[in-house]
Amino acid sequence: MTVSQVKRMFVAALSATALAAVAACSSIYRNHGYVPTDEELSEVTVGVDTRDSVAETIGVPTASGVLNDGGYYYVTSRFRHYGARQPEVVERQLVAISFTQSGVVENIERYSLQDGRVISLNRRVTDSNVNNKTFLRQLLGNLGNFNPSDVPQ
Template structure:
């Protein structure tokens, strides 16, 4: 074989490997989070009969419970798609809400999907600033009149 043919063969092989790696790197990756009882497990729970303890025995402990003492149990499961450099996207979410009355007896069982509601940000991680529409000099000069020597620690 000639040197030109070998170089073409090597270039084609390299191009094929890079193409395969690029396609494999861009395939979606799915991650599942949380737990939701199956319909068969939920059918074992009897409204008006079962209590908080019997619900935990039949379907397991909830992922979350209500803030108030007499509120319900919440089972949440999500399926998230990670696709290359794009932001992860929730493609499926299920929520099962088991509500109780004041005696701790099951009052209602509801199932919700992603299509039933809105995406709610539970944690914003944003600090609101109390300083608005003021430049640095305006803030500095605005504090000149509010100085009080009696507020200095160690002064009596």
């Protein structure tokens, strides 16, 4: 191999490495869920359509209310993955269709990520009323709470 060939191979390898590094740092977007378009929502008439006709016209919702009389919720999210960072929600839309007790469409609302706030649905944390007390301190602290009338005869 000549020196010029080695230089060309080195430049090609360096270029491929630089290209791979740039490609690895590009953003990747993923979409989840489904939200009907404004044209599809215009086909739903408030006060006329029912649960079944909405599901037939727009499609089955992503989620529905907790009870049978709850509304329909269509949710879509767009996530941005960038390098080794944790995915980030860059866009979220929610369409909420509420129904009357008889199952007729009462209201149609559209929300975006800017309209909402993050809430914790289920923390699964039990608060302890033991604040910086050692086991021995807890044990000795209960000595004064003894009542002889509580002991069975």
